[in-house]
Amino acid sequence: MIGIFKSMYITFATMLRKPVTIEYPAKHRDVPQRDRAFPILLWDKDVDEPFCTGCHACERACPVECMTVTMKDNPLHADGKSDRRKIVDEFWIDYGRCMRCNICVEVCNFEAIAMNNTWAGHELSTFDRNDLVLDLQQLLAQHKQGKIDEWVAE
Amino acid sequence: MVQERGPDTVDINVNMGPQHPSTHGVFRMVLTIDGERVIDVEPHIGYMHRGAEKLSENMDYRAAIGYQDRTDYLAQFLTEQAYCMAVEKLLELEVPERSEYIRVILCELNRVTSHLMFLGAFGIDLGYFGTSFTYGFRERERLQDIFEEVTGERMMYGYFRPGGLAWDVPDNFVQMIRDVLPHTRQGLKDLDMLMTQNEIVAARTKGIGAMNLEDSINWGLSGPMLRAAGSDWDLRKDKPYSIYDRFDYDIPVGSHGDVFDRYLVRLEEAYQSLRIVEQALDQLPDGPIMPEKMPRRLRGPDAEVYAAVEGPRGEYGIYIVSKGGDKAYRLKIRAPSFCNLAALRDMTVGNYVADAVAILGSIDIVLCDVDR
Amino acid sequence: MLALTYDVGNIWLDALLGLLAVVALMTLSTFMLIWLERKISARIQMRLGPMRVGPYGLLQTIADAVKLMGKEDLRPKTADRWVFELAPFAVFVPTFAAFVAIPFTRDWAVAFLDLGLFYVVAATGLSFVGFLMAGWASDNKYALLGGMRAAAQLISYEVPMVVTLVAVAMIAGSLNLSEIVLFQNRVPLFVWQPLGFFIFIVAALAELERQPFDIPTAESEVVGGPFIEYSGIRWSMFFLASYTGLMIYSLLGALVFLGGWEWPLGSAAGLWLQLILIFVKTSLFIAFFMWVRFALVRLRIDQLMSYCWKVLIPLAFLQVFLNGFVLVYGWPDGFLLLTSGAGLALAMYIIYRAVDTEPRKLRMVPARGGASSAQPATVDATGSE
Numbered sequence: 001m002i003g004i005f006k007s008m009y010i011t012f013a014t015m016l017r018k019p020v021t022i023e024y025p026a027k028h029r030d031v032p033q034r035d036r037a038f039p040i041l042l043w044d045k046d047v048d049e050p051f052c053t054g055c056h057a058c059e060r061a062c063p064v065e066c067m068t069v070t071m072k073d074n075p076l077h078a079d080g081k082s083d084r085r086k087i088v089d090e091f092w093i094d095y096g097r098c099m100r101c102n103i104c105v106e107v108c109n110f111e112a113i114a115m116n117n118t119w120a121g122h123e124l125s126t127f128d129r130n131d132l133v134l135d136l137q138q139l140l141a142q143h144k145q146g147k148i149d150e151w152v153a154e
Numbered sequence: 155m156v157q158e159r160g161p162d163t164v165d166i167n168v169n170m171g172p173q174h175p176s177t178h179g180v181f182r183m184v185l186t187i188d189g190e191r192v193i194d195v196e197p198h199i200g201y202m203h204r205g206a207e208k209l210s211e212n213m214d215y216r217a218a219i220g221y222q223d224r225t226d227y228l229a230q231f232l233t234e235q236a237y238c239m240a241v242e243k244l245l246e247l248e249v250p251e252r253s254e255y256i257r258v259i260l261c262e263l264n265r266v267t268s269h270l271m272f273l274g275a276f277g278i279d280l281g282y283f284g285t286s287f288t289y290g291f292r293e294r295e296r297l298q299d300i301f302e303e304v305t306g307e308r309m310m311y312g313y314f315r316p317g318g319l320a321w322d323v324p325d326n327f328v329q330m331i332r333d334v335l336p337h338t339r340q341g342l343k344d345l346d347m348l349m350t351q352n353e354i355v356a357a358r359t360k361g362i363g364a365m366n367l368e369d370s371i372n373w374g375l376s377g378p379m380l381r382a383a384g385s386d387w388d389l390r391k392d393k394p395y396s397i398y399d400r401f402d403y404d405i406p407v408g409s410h411g412d413v414f415d416r417y418l419v420r421l422e423e424a425y426q427s428l429r430i431v432e433q434a435l436d437q438l439p440d441g442p443i444m445p446e447k448m449p450r451r452l453r454g455p456d457a458e459v460y461a462a463v464e465g466p467r468g469e470y471g472i473y474i475v476s477k478g479g480d481k482a483y484r485l486k487i488r489a490p491s492f493c494n495l496a497a498l499r500d501m502t503v504g505n506y507v508a509d510a511v512a513i514l515g516s517i518d519i520v521l522c523d524v525d526r
Numbered sequence: 527m528l529a530l531t532y533d534v535g536n537i538w539l540d541a542l543l544g545l546l547a548v549v550a551l552m553t554l555s556t557f558m559l560i561w562l563e564r565k566i567s568a569r570i571q572m573r574l575g576p577m578r579v580g581p582y583g584l585l586q587t588i589a590d591a592v593k594l595m596g597k598e599d600l601r602p603k604t605a606d607r608w609v610f611e612l613a614p615f616a617v618f619v620p621t622f623a624a625f626v627a628i629p630f631t632r633d634w635a636v637a638f639l640d641l642g643l644f645y646v647v648a649a650t651g652l653s654f655v656g657f658l659m660a661g662w663a664s665d666n667k668y669a670l671l672g673g674m675r676a677a678a679q680l681i682s683y684e685v686p687m688v689v690t691l692v693a694v695a696m697i698a699g700s701l702n703l704s705e706i707v708l709f710q711n712r713v714p715l716f717v718w719q720p721l722g723f724f725i726f727i728v729a730a731l732a733e734l735e736r737q738p739f740d741i742p743t744a745e746s747e748v749v750g751g752p753f754i755e756y757s758g759i760r761w762s763m764f765f766l767a768s769y770t771g772l773m774i775y776s777l778l779g780a781l782v783f784l785g786g787w788e789w790p791l792g793s794a795a796g797l798w799l800q801l802i803l804i805f806v807k808t809s810l811f812i813a814f815f816m817w818v819r820f821a822l823v824r825l826r827i828d829q830l831m832s833y834c835w836k837v838l839i840p841l842a843f844l845q846v847f848l849n850g851f852v853l854v855y856g857w858p859d860g861f862l863l864l865t866s867g868a869g870l871a872l873a874m875y876i877i878y879r880a881v882d883t884e885p886r887k888l889r890m891v892p893a894r895g896g897a898s899s900a901q902p903a904t905v906d907a908t909g910s911e
Contacts, residue, residue: 001874003351004822010347011285011821015569020292023577034324036306063217101220101312102320115306151306153321168667176746190671190827279746281824283737288571354738354823357881384889391893404890415886422888507671508747508826 028119033151037121038095039104039113041136043144047082049074050140051112054088058104058113066097067104091139095124096132105152114150116142163188168507172201176279176511179521183498185510192510195502197495202525207485214480215241215316215452222472223310225487226523228271231257231264231301232465234314239395239461240472241316244454252441253318254397259331259434260304260313261463262427263297266338268466269424270294272518273345276417279515280358286348293341296334303330316452318444328435335428342424350418359414363501363513366411373497377468377490378419379517383411389464396463401433413516420466420518453480467491467518491523544636548625556769557587563816570820597758602665605755609663614756614763617656621770624649628777629704631787631800642703643695646778647688650733650771654680657742660752660764672751675827676735676742682834683732683739689842690722690729694782696849697862707786711793714785718862721845721869723783725838727814730775732834734768736815738822741830776811780804784811837876844869 022029039058042051054071072089076082104113115121120142126132142148171182180201186194206225210218222237223230235257242249249257270290277286298308304323305313313320324330349355365375370383380387388405390398406422408415454476462471468490475484494517502510561576561584568575576583601610627642627649629635639645654677661673695701697718698709709715716723732739743751753764780786784807787800795803825833848865851857 001353001878003353003356004877007348007352007821008817010344011570011817014289014344014572015566017572019569019572019574020295021573023574032303032306034304034306035302061217063213063220099220099224099310100307101217101310102306103217103220103312106320117306166667166670168671175749277823281737281740281744281746281822283567283745283820285567285571285820288573292572348821349823352823353877353881354825357829358823358826360882386889386891388891388893391891398893401893403893405893407889407891408886409889410886415888418886418888422890506826506828508741508744508824511747 031117031119031122033117033149035115035117035121036100036102037116037118038098038100038124039093039139040116040121040142040148040150041088041091041139042112042114042150043140047076047084049076049082049084050088050136051110052088052091053084053086053110053112054091055086055109057107057109061103061107063101063103064097064099066094066099068092088136091136092133093139094133096129111152114143114148114152116148117151118142118148120147165193170510171198176515178275178514178519181514181519181521181524183510183514185507187507190506190508192502192505192507195499195510197498199492199495199521199524202521204522204526206522206526207487210485211482215454215482218482218485219314220310220312223312224522225489225526226465226467226470226491226520227309228268228520229264229465229467229470230309230311231260231314232463232470234311235261235396236461236463236465236470236472238314238316239463240459240474241452241454243459243461244457244474244476245316245449245452247317247448248445249318250442250445251397251439253443255434255438256319256323256327256443257314258396258398258401259431259438260301262430262434263300263331265427265466266424267294267297269420269427270297270338270341270345272420272466273342273349273417273424276512276515276518277345277349279511280349280355282348286345289341289344289348293338296337300330300334303327315444317448318442322443328438331431331435335432338428339425342421346421350421356414358508358512359417359516360412361410362413362505362509363516364410364412365497365501369500370411370497373500374493375468375497376493377465378416378423379468379494379497381405382408382415382419384409389462389469393462395461398430400437401430403427403429403433413512416516416518423466451480454478454482462488465490467520467523468494487526489523489526491517491519491521492526495519495524544626548622548636552622552625552766552770552773555773556766557591559769559772559812560587560590560765562812563819566813566816567820570817591762594758594762599758599760600755602755604665606663606665609659610755611760613656613660613663613752614760614767615656616659617653618763618767620649620652620656621767621774624774625770627703628774629707629781629786630777630804631797632704632793633797635704638704639702641701643691643701643706643778643782646703646774647684647691650774651680651684653767653771656767657752660756664752664755666755668748668750669752669754672742672744672748672754675748676752678827679732679735679739679742679830682831683729683838686725686834686838686842687729687733689839689846690719690725691782693722693842693845693849694719696846696853703781703786707781707788708793710785711788713859714783714789716783718859719783719845719849719866720863721841721866721873724870724873725842725845726779726783728838730779731815731818732830734771734775734815736772737819738825739830740819740824741827744824772812772815773808776808776815777804779811780807833880837873837880841869841873 044051054069056069059067059069069091070089071086074082074084074087077085165186165188168185168187170185171177172180182198184196185192206221210221222233226233270293274287274290302308305311365383367384370380386405386407403426406419408419456477458475460473462469470490471488473486474482477483501513565575576586579585579589624646626636627639627645657676658673661669694715698706735742753761787803852862
């Protein structure tokens with residue numbers, strides 16, 4: 001009976017402790033700065049264009065082939081406002097395929113891509129899986145609006 | 155071991171799984187039962203097969219790390235460790251001291267989270283209504299918070315790289331872990347209090363699913379399953395890899411090889427892992443995390459390598475055949491869950507249905523590891 | 527609250543009023559009990575429990591009930607139609623019927639029966655038929671296993687339950703619940719019958735199919751047992767019946783062993799004090815049953831049966847014989863306490879000895895050569911630690 005009483009005691013003792021859970025959708029715990037949700041593109045605020053040049057490095061390195069990138073001549077470069085000769089034209093990431101391995105961030109030579117480290121990057125449920133394929137504007141939106149404090153390993 | 159039967163009873167087949175609360179994933183057991191007695195078990199695996207080996211062969215050595223996490227998803231750091239060790243062996247890379255220490259710390263914490271998961275789920279298999287599970291998960295979450303602080307992910311870390319680590323740990327790494335260790339000890343103690351001496355747990359586990367040392371070795375069991383049967387085989391001790399020869403710790407060894415011993419061995423192993431973590435935290439040096447002469451692209455020679463780590467479930471090994479190039483020609487995963495599961499029939503037949511659940515729980519399988 | 531014995535003159539109207547009162551009480555108490563159980567389990571597991579629907583999730587059960595009523599009432603194609611559909615009633619009605627004979631205060635009950643105790647036990651004992659019907663008719667092997675387990679378990683545990691209540695009735699000299707309560711106006715019966723009290727609690731746990739005896743519905747083995755094929759309203763009837771059963775056994779325990787509305791205030795207590803007393807005592811039982819549910823694991827079916835037939839039933843008969851000797855020879859009441867207490871000690875010793883409690887020592891093999899200084903944290907299975 002000793003063991004049974006011990007089990008009863010420990011369950012009673014834990015009943016008096018504080019709960020460790022939180023009411024999730026109402027309250028969020030802080031995510032660490034290194035948190036890795038899905039990749040997003042970064043916006044160069046000085047020149048007002050994406051950092052991304054559409055160089056395909058991430059696309060080639062992606063283990064699950066969730067990215068599609070095309071490149072175009074940079075119109076701002078012709079005007080002399082930007083020193084990027086080429087710039088990203090279209091960029092799609094299929095969040096339904098992405099396995100959040102961080103490799104695209106590591107291979108990027110321009111620090112143009114980062115992992116989303118906000119809750120907005122996690123809560124992405126949709127009714128249609130096609131909605132998980134994000135285009136360039138959607139990928140840039142969060143950083144453009146300054147809603148993100150990105151962390152990229154050096 | 156067919157039981158003695160009366161003249162007019164009919165054996166029935168009970169299909170346990172693939173959707174069943176106690177098969178730990180999509181595992182299927184076809185039980186032939188005579189009343190409550192199991193007279194035959196036929197395990198069906200493969201529901202979770204994704205071709206992790208083949209996928210890993212189709213991408214370069216760095217990109218394949220993500221797939222190692224997804225085999226044994228309760229001991230991700232250990233799978234990465236095994237894979238990185240294999241690639242390092244292949245490319246003859248020297249891992250810096252600091253990286254080795256961080257790897258050991260994370261791996262041992264990962265072993266603790268895996269065992270906490272086992273202790274929780276095992277309680278549920280025996281009949282706790284979630285209590286053991288929440289006790290285990292409570293502390294597991296704290297450790298996962300640390301993993302998230304370090305790697306950014308809670309589950310599929312993708313943090314180790316051939317040669318070292320992807321990036322350095324945060325500045326408060328040591329303090330963070332030191333703060334959490336008392337909580338982890340408390341959680342293990344709670345589970346200990348809840349289950350170890352409980353007479354009902356003892357009645358349900360002692361002498362059930364016993365397997366002697368000789369059979370265990372013949373079945374190729376490893377890890378806590380083998381140690382519960384009385385062997386002290388532990389790769390960390392017997393084939394020292396990484397820097398495990400620098401720490402003092404004990405290998406808990408059982409004597410009966412039954413379900414209860416497996417539980418005890420795992421509980422004790424978790425404490426021992428915390429000891430290793432504490433020693434490693436004391437000794438953690440400064441320095442680089444990647445070797446100085448790191449090739450930009452990893453290209454292997456014509457060679458074959460095997461590297462194995464002592465995972466929470468047993469020997470987790472990676473065998474790589476390279477024929478040059480930046481991809482493995484063949485990558486084989488020696489999955490401990492798969493090998494341990496092979497002994498299921500021998501242990502289960504002749505016991506009750508309820509015991510079958512407890513025995514399956516005590517093997518501590520991860521279905522992604524079994525099916526790969 | 528309704529005055530349950532209010533006599534309107536018409537026998538049918540009277541019956542209808544009583545029925546309504548019982549149904550209302552059952553439903554309300556079930557809602558509260560489910561909420562309470564979820565909260566208690568949450569606190570034991572250091573969770574918050576239901577928090578969203580209403581203050582502290584009080585209305586969660588109502589939300590669940592609405593959801594369950596909205597669900598499709600499925601029946602497997604190969605099920606035995608009538609047996610399948612009638613099984614919930616066969617579980618529900620006996621528990622429901624048992625409620626009728628339980629007095630809440632000195633003047634409140636739907637019916638004061640002279641054989642109240644006998645009636646309550648007999649009525650609740652019938653519910654196993656429903657489990658068996660559900661298990662058989664579902665045409666599902668898990669359900670069949672669960673139904674058979676339920677039948678075996680409920681019939682077995684009926685015996686020690688009845689025998690121990692017989693022992694109590696011997697002391698009190700009546701089967702009328704009101705008189706049993708009246709008998710305890712100075713000293714509650716659990717003082718004179720500790721062994722009987724213990725057997726009652728264990729048997730009640732088994733009758734209620736709660737941990738450690740939830741073998742028929744074992745979630746991790748037979749996945750809900752007889753209920754596996756039920757959904758929606760029929761499933762919720764099983765649920766309602768099980769919580770009503772919890773209420774009945776708790777009330778019965780409060781009446782028979784804790785002195786109901788009499789102890790410790792005696793006959794002087796007014797209606798409200800009586801209600802509060804019975805409420806507190808019932809709550810104690812309920813809280814205990816819920817607490818046990820989250821603190822213990824499940825037994826195996828053979829252990830369950832051997833525990834019942836080899837331990838509980840002999841001990842229950844022992845209690846009856848002891849009471850008989852004391853009553854026949856007119857020994858002092860203290861003797862009852864002494865003998866029954868010794869029996870309780872024996873029962874606990876048997877539980878302790880029944881399993882292999884030999885301490886298990888793990889052999890600690892030091893890695894890296896030297897002997898280890900640290901003591902293992904878990905060597906002893908049952909030792910001092």
